[in-house]
Structure formats: C-alpha cells, structure tokens
Amino acid sequence: MENSVNENDYSHIKGWGVDADPTNEPTHPMKKYTGDDHNRINWVRPELQPVTVEVLHSNERPNVTAVFGTVAPPSGLSGAIRRYAFKYSESSYGHWLPLLLADRVNVVEGIFDDFKRGHIPNILAEKGWKAELKHNPKGLAQKVFVTAFVTAAAITWLRRK
Amino acid sequence: MLAMNYRGPFRVRADQKPYPEILHPNDAIVRVTRSCICGSDLHLYHGLVPDTRVGTTFGHEFIGIVEEIGPSVTKLKVGDNVLVPFNIACGQCAFCKQELYGNCHESNPQATAVGGIFGYSHTAGGFDGGQAEYVRVPYADVGPTIIPADMDPDDAVLLTDVVPTGYQAAEMGGIKKGDTVVVFGAGPVGIMAAKCAWLFGAGRVIIIDHLEYRLEFARNYAQCEAYNFRSLEDPVLFIKKTTDWFGADVCIDAVGGDAAGSAMQTITGRKMMLQAGSATALHWAINSVKKGGIVSIVGVYGPTDNLVPIGNVVNKGITIRANQASVKRLLPRLIEHIQAGRLDPKGIITHRIPLEEVADAYHIFSAKLDNCIKPILIPPTAVFNKGGQTSWKIQ
Ligand SMILES: NC(=O)c1ccc[n+]([C@@H]2O[C@H](COP(=O)([O-])OP(=O)(O)OC[C@H]3O[C@@H](n4cnc5c(N)ncnc54)[C@H](O)[C@@H]3O)[C@@H](O)[C@H]2O)c1
Ligand SMILES: [Zn+2]
Numbered sequence A: 001m002e003n004s005v006n007e008n009d010y011s012h013i014k015g016w017g018v019d020a021d022p023t024n025e026p027t028h029p030m031k032k033y034t035g036d037d038h039n040r041i042n043w044v045r046p047e048l049q050p051v052t053v054e055v056l057h058s059n060e061r062p063n064v065t066a067v068f069g070t071v072a073p074p075s076g077l078s079g080a081i082r083r084y085a086f087k088y089s090e091s092s093y094g095h096w097l098p099l100l101l102a103d104r105v106n107v108v109e110g111i112f113d114d115f116k117r118g119h120i121p122n123i124l125a126e127k128g129w130k131a132e133l134k135h136n137p138k139g140l141a142q143k144v145f146v147t148a149f150v151t152a153a154a155i156t157w158l159r160r161k
Numbered sequence B: 001m002l003a004m005n006y007r008g009p010f011r012v013r014a015d016q017k018p019y020p021e022i023l024h025p026n027d028a029i030v031r032v033t034r035s036c037i038c039g040s041d042l043h044l045y046h047g048l049v050p051d052t053r054v055g056t057t058f059g060h061e062f063i064g065i066v067e068e069i070g071p072s073v074t075k076l077k078v079g080d081n082v083l084v085p086f087n088i089a090c091g092q093c094a095f096c097k098q099e100l101y102g103n104c105h106e107s108n109p110q111a112t113a114v115g116g117i118f119g120y121s122h123t124a125g126g127f128d129g130g131q132a133e134y135v136r137v138p139y140a141d142v143g144p145t146i147i148p149a150d151m152d153p154d155d156a157v158l159l160t161d162v163v164p165t166g167y168q169a170a171e172m173g174g175i176k177k178g179d180t181v182v183v184f185g186a187g188p189v190g191i192m193a194a195k196c197a198w199l200f201g202a203g204r205v206i207i208i209d210h211l212e213y214r215l216e217f218a219r220n221y222a223q224c225e226a227y228n229f230r231s232l233e234d235p236v237l238f239i240k241k242t243t244d245w246f247g248a249d250v251c252i253d254a255v256g257g258d259a260a261g262s263a264m265q266t267i268t269g270r271k272m273m274l275q276a277g278s279a280t281a282l283h284w285a286i287n288s289v290k291k292g293g294i295v296s297i298v299g300v301y302g303p304t305d306n307l308v309p310i311g312n313v314v315n316k317g318i319t320i321r322a323n324q325a326s327v328k329r330l331l332p333r334l335i336e337h338i339q340a341g342r343l344d345p346k347g348i349i350t351h352r353i354p355l356e357e358v359a360d361a362y363h364i365f366s367a368k369l370d371n372c373i374k375p376i377l378i379p380p381t382a383v384f385n386k387g388g389q390t391s392w393k394i395q
C-alpha cells in the first residue's frame, strides 16, 4: 500500500494537535520553537564558500555546507581510506572505523612528512616530557625504569632463544 | 605564524604555519590574545575522535582582536576585541533560527550530527582552531561578540565555552527550587555546572570526582559538597543513601568519554575503542537519579555508541537532555551574571603557558599535573589592548 502524504491536512484526525504546546518541547528551553523545522526548504542558504580543495561530505546531506574548513584535505593512503569511509552514513561502522584507521595511518604519514621536510620530530618533547620531569619526576623515573626493565628482559629472552 | 600542530595521539607541538586566509565573504581573521585547552581537546589528544587529521590546529576557546574582515561583514570592524563562541553557526538555518547554535546545518559538511566547531577534527568541520597566533573565523557577523569594555579578558575567554556549557548543563537539568543536583566531574565544566546549579535554585549540590585537588577546589569555588568516588565503595549507592534512598533529582554528566572508575568501561571504551569512550559517569548518572528525574549530559562522547543502562532509563522514566552548549544564546545572561558578580569565571584559571610550550601544556592538563584546573595559552603576538595600554603579562 502506498503511504499517504497529507500536505498538512489532518482534518480527518479528530483532535489533532489540540494539546500541542510549543513550550512542551523536549529541547525547551534550549530551543526557541519557531516552527522553522517545518519550513526547512524555504530558508535562504548563506552565501557559499568556493570549493578550492577536496572536501568530503557526509552522505546524509546532499552537498557541502555553506562554509567548511580547508585544512589538511585528504591525501595519501589515509586520504584514500577517508574517501572510502565517506561512502557510508554516520550511522554505520563502515564510516567511523575506517576513519579511526585512517587517523593512525596519518600519524605514520606525518612522521614521513616531517623527514621529507628535513625535520626530525622530537617525540619526547611532543609528548610533554619536560612537564613530566618538572611536575611528576617520580612517575617519569618509574616509566623509564619499567621501559628499561622490559626492554632488557626482552633482549635477554631473545638472546637465549 | 605560530600554531599548535597535532602530530598524533599524545603528540603535539608548536610550529610555523601559513597565515589564515579569508575564504568566504563573511569570514574574519582574528589575532588571538588568549586561548584555552579544554577537556574536549583531550578527547582529540587521546585519539578518541575519528577524522582527527595530522597537521591540524586545535582550540575552540579563544578571544582576540579582529585583524581583517571579509567584504560582507557588517557587525565587526578591524581592531574590535571579540570573544568567539566555540560553535560555528550561520544564524539563518532552521536550527540557528531556533537558537540551537550548536547544531547549525551550514557549518560542517563532514557530519550532520554536530555543527562546526573550531579546531575540533574534520568530524566537526575541519576548521583550524585558536591555539595559534591567528585564526579564520567564519560567519563573523553571527558568533563573535564584542567584549564589554569593563570585562576582564580572562573572564571573556571562559565565556566562549566553559561558562555557557556549565550553565546549560544546569539549565537542561530543569532544576526546581530545593532540588538535589549531582554533578559528575570536577573539571572546569563540572565546577561551573555546580556553581550555576545554585542560580537555578538547587537545594543541595554534590560534585563527584577522584582527583582530591579538584574536589577541594570545587568545594571552595562552587560552595558545594564534594566526594571522591575512589573512597566511596559505590557512588550510586552513596547517592541513594544521602537522598533518603530516593535518588538525586538531577544528575549532570560533565565527564564524557574519558571517564575513569570502571575497569570494564575503561578497557572497552578507552583502550580497545569498542565503544565511543568510556561511559562510566553517564552510567552512574542514570542509576543515581530518582525515578522521573532528569539526566543532563554535556560530557562529550564519540560518534559510534556506548554501553549505558538504557533499560533503567525506560523503567525509571528518566528524561535525558543533552547538547553542545548554545553559546551565543546564553551570552547576554551570562555577561550579566559576571557583571553582577554572581559568576567569577577567571577564578578557575590555574596555568598561563606560552603557546611555544603547547606540548607541555597538553601533558599537564591531560595528566592532571601541578593541580591544574584550567590552562590558558598565550601566543607570542598577544598584546591585549585596554585603553591603549598593554595590560597583561604572562605570569
Ligand atoms: N557539551 C558541550 O558543549 C561541552 C563543552 C565543553 C566541554 N564539554 C565536555 O565536558 C567534559 C568535561 O570537560 P572539562 O574541561 O571539565 O574536562 P576535564 O578533563 O578537565 O574534567 C573531567 C573530570 O572528570 C573526572 N572524572 C573522570 N571519571 C569520572 C567519573 N567516573 N565520575 C566523576 N568524575 C570523573 C576527571 O577526574 C576530571 O576531573 C568533557 O567531556 C568535555 O568534552 C562539553
Ligand atoms: Zn571547550
């Protein structure tokens, strides 16, 4: 059977809307109810930002939004994974899990990029070890000790084999 | 220009990046004078938010001076001192028209479930953020608000997120005079929520965390009760007991996906990422609220799903209210509260760190070192001009 579309005519439903109360909105008071939700195709879109880089958009909307960020457009292997992810809706694991994977791949790409630019990333500094040394020297010593111990144990174990 | 640069989970640095450009007629470029690191940034920093791309700049809490404006900007002029709400909002879509500025439909192509947010991954629009010397601010006629001349810039920067979020957390709780309100999380947001709960007439405000220094701070700053969940055998049971076995009238989740307190949630949510962060605080909130009570969520979770006792939501008839704060909607009232001395946002700032040391700042805030509550970053070009005088220093 076809679904019927009523074009805002509910006269056949007795009592339709008699208890409607705009202030009884589940999002009240966050939302100032104006009924604009139902006027959604009539509003004027803001002026559109020209698309100058590749912008992926959710397949739950028809187009890119009027403004968007242009930083770090998809590139390389992580970019390919992101493009694939955007074939799936925001409701699907097919969207989010590949994006998380792409993020991890992107970290490796980032290290290569640094090298390409002649920059050797100081990973300890990036992790804020200076602050750790200053404010948590015990914790830092513990971490260094545990790492050294595990490494030494692993080496000994490998040598024995 | 100098900007924070994300390199991967737990790895950030300050780097030179190109000066931002006007890309849309209603854009402005703002020279940042202060920016904060937020608990929300920690979810990015910990690698929990999908589509967080290497090379991007975080920072959604900042104030600054308008440096350049696009041709269609009418409400700002070069030289204005502005605070910039963390939500990027067009002001004319169906959602913005109803003051849901955190849910704008024209600011984030990558996801429909969240509006655009400065420096908050491509899942929130792919915009660079304000932990930099300069930042591109879209819809300059909508979000940015001129800072009142008599307002302390430290108060202003907290009006971009923490104060409205804490206030909205309390507001969404639908607090009735005399209500017992339990706030999970004594971070900046939870502390502010506890403080604001009184403004709505709460009869009793209880804050729960496991960091003693934060509990101590909250007790003084928000004049509330504060309890350490590590020393309570079971926080839910504790709340039941202390409310005559009824449950709290209102519970607020101001923790989000980085919650501690349950090994099962931590392992599945934060370590293995089988859920969108750990939902311990939300779980506790649902189970500690009374039947027919309200759970207000401002804690941030990822976009997939979480393990929460939804059956209890049904059986107890709980109302859940949640959102990204609608900063612009709340600003006028909050400015009044600050001017009347009812709120003192700057009182939560504990650290001022030069932008150059952003890696240390993130680590301090993430690892909760040095009794940190709220750190702010000062870019090298920052000079806050008040009556023609340079009126601030890095302490
Ligand atoms: N909805 C919004 O508009 C909005 C805006 C800003 C921040 N947030 C979110 O609010 C949350 C808090 O932000 P913040 O800046 O205060 O962060 P924060 O990390 O400084 O504070 C979180 C606090 O929660 C505590 N905590 C951890 N597990 C807990 C548990 N099980 N029970 C109680 N407390 C627990 C931590 O010890 C910490 O003190 C974050 O999730 C952030 O993303 C939301
Ligand atoms: Zn924030």
Ligand SMILES: [Zn+2]
Binding pocket: B089, B090, B091, B092, B093, B094, B095, B096, B097, B103, B104, B105, B106
């Ligand atoms: Zn909008």
